[in-house]
Amino acid sequence: MIISVLNASITDIECDAIVVNLFQGVAAPGGATGAVDRALDGLLSRLIREEGFEGKPGQTLMVHTQGRLLAARVVLTGLGEPEKLDLDTVRRASAAALRRARDARARRVATIVHGAGAGGMAPARAAQATVEGAVLGTYEFLKYKSEPQLRQIEELLVAEMDASRLPSVEAGVSRGDVVSRAVNLARDLVNSPANEITPSALALLATRMASETGLEALVLERPEAERLGMGCYLAVARGSQETPKFITLRYRPEGKPSGRVGIIGKGVTFDSGGLSLKTAESMVTMKDDMSGAAAVLAAMQAVAELRPDREVLAIVPAVENMPSGSAMRPGDVVRAMNGKTIEIENTDAEGRLTLADALCYAAREGCEELIDLATLTGACVWALGRVYSGVMSNNQELVERLTECSRLSGDRIWQLPLSEDYRYLIESQVADMKNTGGREGGAITAALLLSEFTEGRPWAHIDIAGPAFLSQDNGVIEKGASGAGVRLLIEYLCGEPAA
Ligand code: BES
Ligand code: MN
Ligand code: ZN
Numbered sequence: 001m002i003i004s005v006l007n008a009s010i011t012d013i014e015c016d017a018i019v020v021n022l023f024q025g026v027a028a029p030g031g032a033t034g035a036v037d038r039a040l041d042g043l044l045s046r047l048i049r050e051e052g053f054e055g056k057p058g059q060t061l062m063v064h065t066q067g068r069l070l071a072a073r074v075v076l077t078g079l080g081e082p083e084k085l086d087l088d089t090v091r092r093a094s095a096a097a098l099r100r101a102r103d104a105r106a107r108r109v110a111t112i113v114h115g116a117g118a119g120g121m122a123p124a125r126a127a128q129a130t131v132e133g134a135v136l137g138t139y140e141f142l143k144y145k146s147e148p149q150l151r152q153i154e155e156l157l158v159a160e161m162d163a164s165r166l167p168s169v170e171a172g173v174s175r176g177d178v179v180s181r182a183v184n185l186a187r188d189l190v191n192s193p194a195n196e197i198t199p200s201a202l203a204l205l206a207t208r209m210a211s212e213t214g215l216e217a218l219v220l221e222r223p224e225a226e227r228l229g230m231g232c233y234l235a236v237a238r239g240s241q242e243t244p245k246f247i248t249l250r251y252r253p254e255g256k257p258s259g260r261v262g263i264i265g266k267g268v269t270f271d272s273g274g275l276s277l278k279t280a281e282s283m284v285t286m287k288d289d290m291s292g293a294a295a296v297l298a299a300m301q302a303v304a305e306l307r308p309d310r311e312v313l314a315i316v317p318a319v320e321n322m323p324s325g326s327a328m329r330p331g332d333v334v335r336a337m338n339g340k341t342i343e344i345e346n347t348d349a350e351g352r353l354t355l356a357d358a359l360c361y362a363a364r365e366g367c368e369e370l371i372d373l374a375t376l377t378g379a380c381v382w383a384l385g386r387v388y389s390g391v392m393s394n395n396q397e398l399v400e401r402l403t404e405c406s407r408l409s410g411d412r413i414w415q416l417p418l419s420e421d422y423r424y425l426i427e428s429q430v431a432d433m434k435n436t437g438g439r440e441g442g443a444i445t446a447a448l449l450l451s452e453f454t455e456g457r458p459w460a461h462i463d464i465a466g467p468a469f470l471s472q473d474n475g476v477i478e479k480g481a482s483g484a485g486v487r488l489l490i491e492y493l494c495g496e497p498a499a
Pocket of ligand 1 (some may be wrong): 291348349350377379
């Protein structure tokens with residue numbers, strides 16, 4: 001989708017459809033919607049009255065202009081109650097409108113910025129959310145469909161009448177474009193099957209991204225990982241025919257960096273469970289077990305474009321978890337880079353093994369702050385469902401900052417306690433700890449294991465197992481891979497869109 005900003009009234013744009021909005025409980029449309037209504041001789045207000053259009057979020061109404069405007073159609077989209085307006089509603093309204101226009105075969109669509117009217121939100125944020133809703137809402141994964149898809153919006157024009165607002169709207173639109181392309185990259189990677197997205201494929205993608213963007217890629221092969229003592233990560237790789245790839249991507253700002261953050265993504269390209277084999281049913285979506293990796297790599301694409309002033313080191317310990325004659329066994333004891341030992345009780349608790357070494361590596365590389373994203377536990381899905389990711393951390397201030405970024409970005413996170421009171425559950429008879437703590441509090445015991453490898457750094461673990469892969473459309477993101485965590489990471493690393 002090609003996106004641009006136009007200093008014009010929405011009524012003066014020639015295109016297949018224009019998008020305007022309506023708050024719930026408003027009978028007479030004002031602003032841009034009022035202008036469109038007048039151009040159509042009151043048709044919109046008449047339809048609002050007579051067709052029961054209430055302006056609820058997600059609700060849309062489409063009319064043909066019959067030549068009374070340069071645009072062929074008008075899509076009216078609901079903004080909900082004015083007091084409840086937030087960035088998520090804007091994304092939802094924009095997504096619903098663009099889907100409606102697309103389904104009517106529109107190719108060139110113009111929209112106003114939703115939610116930035118009098119007393120509304122900051123124009124840059126509202127513009128960003130409008131674009132995110134449009135691009136994320138019309139995403140379709142068609143790579144493996146042999147019939148070409150005809151319906152696709154090619155061009156989005158964001159109309160802003162007020163010239164004084166143009167710089168902010170342009171900044172927001174441009175940020176929305178960068179962010180939603182990154183989110184959709186992550187979705188493509190996760191939706192793609194595990195026979196295509198192998199550890200080697202992820203390594204190739206990272207290397208390619210580096211050469212295209214100026215990031216630095218470094219992929220550690222098995223012998224190098226052995227030399228570094230990454231016994232936990234390598235144990236997971238043992239059962240698979242796929243070669244493990246310990247992938248790193250580094251962004252260096254110009255001048256002296258104002259800090260160094262490590263972002264680590266779980267990259268299990270397929271999780272069969274290993275010898276502790278999953279059931280057929282629970283294995284079906286396990287191509288999504290590299291969602292953390294996809295989020296981290298996609299965020300790096302955006303970081304390369306937005307150029308924040310902190311150094312960012314992205315780490316993806318990519319492996320496939322398979323059963324075979326060479327696979328790790330329950331009862332095996334493995335040793336991580338920092339010398340700590342883990343008894344493997346269940347080979348299906350593999351993510352924490354790969355992350356243990358990745359966290360050690362990040363700390364050794366001088367990262368002052370660590371954030372990991374992982375589809376780590378079914379327990380987190382049971383606790384929070386598919387809406388919120390769980391966040392567990394050794395640093396409350398980091399959680400507060402991430403929570404604020406969560407609110408702005410729409411990637412929801414909810415804190416669970418990282419309490420030592422659960423530590424007894426991962427005590428091992430033979431090693432420093434064991435890799436499972438039973439069903440109860442499973443998200444927390446997994447995080448407690450990870451905390452043993454953070455080397456005293458401020459660290460936050462985000463368990464995205466629920467939101468990473470949706471079983472139902474949520475009004476912006478269709479069923480399937482969601483790109484969970486990408487928006488949060490970009491917001492955290494790059495901050496406000498600057499005009
Ligand atoms: N990848 C899974 C977690 C998962 C479950 C992600 C459902 C997405 C949806 C992880 O590797 C796993 O298998 N965890 C086990 C741990 C258990 C054996 C302690 C789990 O949660 O069942
Ligand atoms: Mn597993
Ligand atoms: Zn897994």
